[in-house]
Amino acid sequence: MADTAVVAEHTLRTFKDHLPVLQVLVPFCTAPLIVLLGSRRLAWPLAFIASATALVISIMLMWEVREGGYVAYTLGGWAPPLGIEYRVDAANAFVLLLISAIGTVVLPYAYISIKDEIKARDHTLMYACWMLCFTGLLGMVVTGDAFNVFVFLEISSLSTYVLVAQGAGRDRRALTAAYDYLIMGTIGATFFVIGLGMLYMATGTLNMADLADRIADQGANRTVRSGFAFIIVGMGLKVAMFPLHLWLPKAYTFAPSAVTVFLSATATKAAIYVVMRFTFSIYNPDFSFTNNTLEIIFAPLAIIAMFSASFVAVFQTNFKRMLAYSSVAQVGYILLGISLLTETGLTAAILHMFNHGITKALLFMGVGAYVLRSGGAFYTQIAGLGRKMPITSGAVVIGGLSLIGVPGTAGFISKWILVQAALERAPDNAMFLAIAVAIVLSSLLAVVYVWRAFEVLFLQEPDPNSTATEAPLMMLVPMWIMAGACIWFGFSTEHLYEFAAQAAQGLLDGSQGMMISTGQGGAH
Amino acid sequence: MSKLLDLQFLAGHAHYLLFIVLMMTGLFIVVDKTNLVKKIVGLNIFQVSVFMFYVSIGKVTGGTAPIFPMDDKYHVDKEALVGIAYSNPLPHVLILTAIVVGIATTSLGLALIVRIRESFNTIDEEDILHIEQEMTRDDNRKYGNAMGGLA
Numbered sequence: 146m147a148d149t150a151v152v153a154e155h156t157l158r159t160f161k162d163h164l165p166v167l168q169v170l171v172p173f174c175t176a177p178l179i180v181l182l183g184s185r186r187l188a189w190p191l192a193f194i195a196s197a198t199a200l201v202i203s204i205m206l207m208w209e210v211r212e213g214g215y216v217a218y219t220l221g222g223w224a225p226p227l228g229i230e231y232r233v234d235a236a237n238a239f240v241l242l243l244i245s246a247i248g249t250v251v252l253p254y255a256y257i258s259i260k261d262e263i264k265a266r267d268h269t270l271m272y273a274c275w276m277l278c279f280t281g282l283l284g285m286v287v288t289g290d291a292f293n294v295f296v297f298l299e300i301s302s303l304s305t306y307v308l309v310a311q312g313a314g315r316d317r318r319a320l321t322a323a324y325d326y327l328i329m330g331t332i333g334a335t336f337f338v339i340g341l342g343m344l345y346m347a348t349g350t351l352n353m354a355d356l357a358d359r360i361a362d363q364g365a366n367r368t369v370r371s372g373f374a375f376i377i378v379g380m381g382l383k384v385a386m387f388p389l390h391l392w393l394p395k396a397y398t399f400a401p402s403a404v405t406v407f408l409s410a411t412a413t414k415a416a417i418y419v420v421m422r423f424t425f426s427i428y429n430p431d432f433s434f435t436n437n438t439l440e441i442i443f444a445p446l447a448i449i450a451m452f453s454a455s456f457v458a459v460f461q462t463n464f465k466r467m468l469a470y471s472s473v474a475q476v477g478y479i480l481l482g483i484s485l486l487t488e489t490g491l492t493a494a495i496l497h498m499f500n501h502g503i504t505k506a507l508l509f510m511g512v513g514a515y516v517l518r519s520g521g522a523f524y525t526q527i528a529g530l531g532r533k534m535p536i537t538s539g540a541v542v543i544g545g546l547s548l549i550g551v552p553g554t555a556g557f558i559s560k561w562i563l564v565q566a567a568l569e570r571a572p573d574n575a576m577f578l579a580i581a582v583a584i585v586l587s588s589l590l591a592v593v594y595v596w597r598a599f600e601v602l603f604l605q606e607p608d609p610n611s612t613a614t615e616a617p618l619m620m621l622v623p624m625w626i627m628a629g630a631c632i633w634f635g636f637s638t639e640h641l642y643e644f645a646a647q648a649a650q651g652l653l654d655g656s657q658g659m660m661i662s663t664g665q666g667g668a669h
Numbered sequence: 670m671s672k673l674l675d676l677q678f679l680a681g682h683a684h685y686l687l688f689i690v691l692m693m694t695g696l697f698i699v700v701d702k703t704n705l706v707k708k709i710v711g712l713n714i715f716q717v718s719v720f721m722f723y724v725s726i727g728k729v730t731g732g733t734a735p736i737f738p739m740d741d742k743y744h745v746d747k748e749a750l751v752g753i754a755y756s757n758p759l760p761h762v763l764i765l766t767a768i769v770v771g772i773a774t775t776s777l778g779l780a781l782i783v784r785i786r787e788s789f790n791t792i793d794e795e796d797i798l799h800i801e802q803e804m805t806r807d808d809n810r811k812y813g814n815a816m817g818g819l820a
Binding site for chain 2: 323331342
């Protein structure tokens with residue numbers, strides 16, 4: 146009797162119920178499949194099919210949680226908190242969509258870029274690593290188990306180190322960039338594990354919802370607090386939070402162009418999501434130490450990052466390196482939005498995460514196209530290419546404007562909401578007025594560094610010996626999809642804003658947000 | 670708080686002290702040594718300290734290994750089961766995963782060092798830094814004059 150009941154339960158599960166685990170499993174199984182088939186011709190199509198499937202799944206998941214609530218999935222049917230649970234709510238669904246959309250759009254572009262920059266014999270393994278990195282990032286976001294985050298974090302990190310090191314064919318500094326990233330990334334991940342160990346000591350559980358519940362019940366003690374410190378520092382390394390960002394410019398500069406596109410738009414974003422999940426959902430924002438940490442540590446560091454990294458970006462002579470420093474500055478905006486601790490601020494952070502993801506992907510794709518046609522991304526090498534490659538450069542202009550935050554582009558919306566969020570808190574504390582001014586001023590620095598690139602591209606004479614021609618169609622289409630997205634989300638803001646606000650609401654509800662079940666999906 | 674040095678407290682928390690000593694040793698090696706292989710060794714010590722931390726928090730006073738006692742027919746010995754306390758196996762299992770991750774990191778790090786040795790002909794960080802500074806200077810000489818040297 147018991148047996149038939151179990152069987153019946155299993156047959157009742159539909160394809161839709163398995164979506165959260167399929168999100169991770171599809172790319173995860175593709176990676177070994179690519180290696181086992183070992184065919185260079187099949188590697189790319191397989192990777193593309195897996196990414197596109199992941200994108201479809203993430204859209205379906207997003208559709209399910211659009212009205213709030215969450216979709217839960219218990220791995221192997223073991224009930225949480227003992228079993229591992231995958232849990233998708235508005236916040237994860239949003240980040241899942243960003244990661245899988247970027248992964249799918251970038252792959253056609255990567256096909257040509259990788260062919261050009263990496264030796265043919267490495268292609269198969271390269272796509273396998275790409276899929277593993279994709280798996281890790283999706284897994285970090287989809288899981289509802291704190292230790293599972295670490296496992297997926299390491300899957301994505303280890304494959305990222307390999308992907309970065311692939312740049313060695315063009316410049317041997319890619320190897321040391323990958324090595325430095327490996328050392329710092331491992332220290333970060335190990336700090337994260339120490340933090341989890343302390344949480345486990347204090348609460349005896351690793352399920353996120355259960356952790357949130359128990360921390361809310363027992364209040365803070367020293368173990369819980371130091372666990373928080375370890376987790377924030379460890380994840381801060383992965384996020385490239387200001388003083389911990391040293392690995393980022395070098396890794397982004399020397400990695401293959403396609404890898405930089407993918408990482409800049411997804412890797413730091415997944416880590417930021419984990420920081421949000423831990424500070425808001427697991428540790429209640431009501432805890433005074435969370436407030437203190439965010440306001441006294443995050444906000445000043447974010448502002449320093451916004452100015453110092455933008456300032457350094459102004460003086461770069463390499464387009465790719467300039468964009469890498471700009472990424473550090475943009476992470477500053479996102480962290481600033483988180484540290485404001487209001488729904489508007491958090492909405493701005495989530496929106497900026499998305500908008501910066503598509504903007505930076507577009508710009509790095511432009512860099513990759515220039516590297517393909519002129520052999521490098523130094524300003525002297527790309528001088529005047531705006532005239533020789535007008536379609537590529539048109540997309541780069543849209544990306545540059547979105548990076549500055551010009552009205553009519555995606556970048557404007559999130560920065561505008563961020564300024565509003567700062568002004569919202571200005572009546573209680575004059576400091577926030579200064580913060581709002583700082584956001585505007587640092588955007589002016591962005592004008593300077595983006596303008597320098599535009600001047601080199603359009604106002605300088607091209608090298609008379611240059612044979613550069615327009616980038617191939619397979620690169621132009623992904624670039625213009627991103628450029629279209631930058632403009633689309635600059636005008637049609639309601640849906641994205643509502644969804645981000647929904648995610649922010651869920652996060653700000655703290656541990657309560659983790660417990661609410663609206664009957665959608667629900668635990669199986 | 671009356672005593673300056675609470676020996677009993679220290680003895681009860683000896684494993685935490687050892688964990689911190691080991692962790693700091695590892696971190697110090699990572700930061701201080703310039704030899705890339707030694708850095709990986711330091712990273713390993715750092716990670717092992719965390720493994721020991723996890724294993725030690727699973728200990729239950731008087732607890733034994735979490736394996737059912739067997740009789741001579743390899744069935745669970747119900748009599749021996751009474752009043753037996755087990756250590757918490759979950760942290761041990763978690764750390765198995767972390768050990769695997771540690772091995773993967775070490776092997777990838779060493780593989781990178783081999784490639785670095787092939788292309789830089791050294792595994793000393795300071796030498797590599799010199800070579801890279803030289804490369805950057807070359808880049809600047811070659812490409813640094815964008816916008817008429819104003820860049």
